[in-house]
C-alpha cells in the first residue's frame with residue numbers, strides 16, 4: 001500500500017470508526033475528521049433539491065459570471081447525500097426532518113423535538129446551551145417556524161407559533177432573526193401579550209426594520225422583519241421590499257455570537273426555497289438560493305477566519321421536484337430557461353398580492369409582462385382570473401398543489417419544446433418528495449475525509465461529536481409510532497403493517 005493510500009484508508013476508517021465509536025460509547029475524538037469545534041454553524045436549505053442547485057449554479061455561472069459559494073463548498077469540502085424519510089413516512093416535512101438533525105432520532109411528521117407518544121426529546125442547541133454556548137437562530141421563515149424551532153424547543157404542534165415565541169423567550173437564545181411579527185405583536189396575539197416588551201425586559205435589542213437591525217447594539221437580539229415569512233429575495237431585490245437579506249441577518253448574528261467566551265451554535269435557514277417550490281415559482285426559488293449563497297459565503301468566510309468552527313450544510317427534503325428539462329432538437333435549447341429566468345423580477349406571491357380579489361384579463365396580462373417578462377394568451381390570463389375569482393384551478397396544474405398559486409405558475413409553463421419562450425422548468429407537484437438531499441461539512445480537519453450517503457439523523461452525531469457532547473435521545477420504532485397513530489385513528493391509508501398488526 002502506498003503512503004497516500006494508507007492515509008486515505010485511515011481517513012475512511014476514521015469515519016467508520018466514528019460511527020461505531022458512537023455506538024460503543026467510546027471517546028468521540030477520532031483523527032481525520034471533526035476534531036472538537038468551539039463553534040458550530042448549521043446551514044439549512046429548506047426544500048432544496050439537486051435540480052434547484054443545478055439551476056442556481058448554471059444561472060450564477062452564466063448570468064452572474066461566478067460559481068456559487070455552494071459549488072465551492074461542495075468541491076472543496078466533505079459532501080454527500082442524506083436520506084430524509086421520517087419515522088412513518090418516506091416523505092418528510094420540516095419538523096420531522098429538523099428533529100432528525102437536532103435530536104438524532106426519527107419522529108412522526110408534525111411535532112418539534114417530541115415523539116408521537118408525548119416523550120420529549122432534547123434538541124442539540126439545548127444541549128449546547130447547557131455547555132454555556134451562545135445560541136442563534138436566523139431564518140427567512142417566521143423565526144418560530146419548524147426548522148429553527150426544532151433545534152431549541154419541544155412542542156407537539158409545529159404550528160403553535162405563538163406558544164413557540166413564548167418558548168423562545170424562556171429558552172433565552174442570544175439571537176433570533178427572521179419573520180413572524182404576528183407571533184410577537186400584542187395587537188395580533190390571541191393572549192394580547194407584548195412579546196417585544198417581554199424580550200426587551202430580558203435585555204434584548206428588538207429590531208423590526210433593516211435600519212433597526214443595523215443599529216442594534218446589545219448582546220442579545222430579537223429581529224422580526226415581516227408579519228409572516230420574510231418576503232422572497234426576488235421581491236426584496238427587484239420590487240423594493242424593505243427587509244434584510246439572509247446575508248445581512250447572518251452578518252449581524254455572527255459577531256454577537258462570536259463575542260461569547262464559551263463559543264456558539266447557530267442555525268441559518270434559507271427557508272423559502274421550500275415555499276417557492278411549493279408554489280412552483282422558478283424565479284423565487286432561484287433568487288432565494290442565490291441569497292442563501294451570500295449568507296453561506298459569509299459563514300464560510302467566518303470559518304476560514306475562525307478555524308475552530310464547524311459548518312454543516314444540508315437540505316431537509318426536496319419540494320416540488322422541479323427540473324430543468326431538455327428543450328429543442330437534441331436538447332440544444334436546454335440552456336434557454338436559464339437565460340429567460342433573467343426576465344423575472346418578482347414572485348408569484350407578490351403577483352397574487354398585486355392582483356387582489358378582482359383581477360381582470362388586462363391586469364393579469366400586464367402583470368405577467370412586467371413581473372415575469374412573459375406574454376400570456378387571453379386564455380391563459382383568463383385561467384388566472386378564474387383561479388382567483390372562482391376558485392377554478394387548472395386541473396392539471398399540479399398534483400395536490402397550493403392554489404391559486406400553482407395555476408399562476410401553470411399558465412406560464414413551456415408548451416412548445418422546440419420553441420423555447422418560457423423557462424423550460426417543470427415540477428412534479430406542489431408537495432414535498434422523497435429523494436435524498438444535499439449534505440456537507442466544512443471546516444478544519446474535514447477536508448481530507450469523505451462521508452458519502454448518510455441518514456439525516458447522522459447530523460446529530462456530527463454535532464454532538466464536534467461539541468464533545470454525549471447524549472442519546474430515546475428511540476421510537478416505526479411500529480410503536482404506528483400503534484399510537486392507529487389508536488388516534490390517524491392512519492387514513494392502508495399501511496402494509498396494518499394488515500399484519502390487525503390480523
Ligand code: ZN
Pocket residue numbers: 046047093094095097274316317
Ligand atoms: Zn422543510
Ligand code: MG
Pocket residue numbers: 046094141145146147148269271
Ligand atoms: Mg424550514
Ligand code: ZN
Pocket residue numbers: 047274275278319432
Ligand atoms: Zn414545505
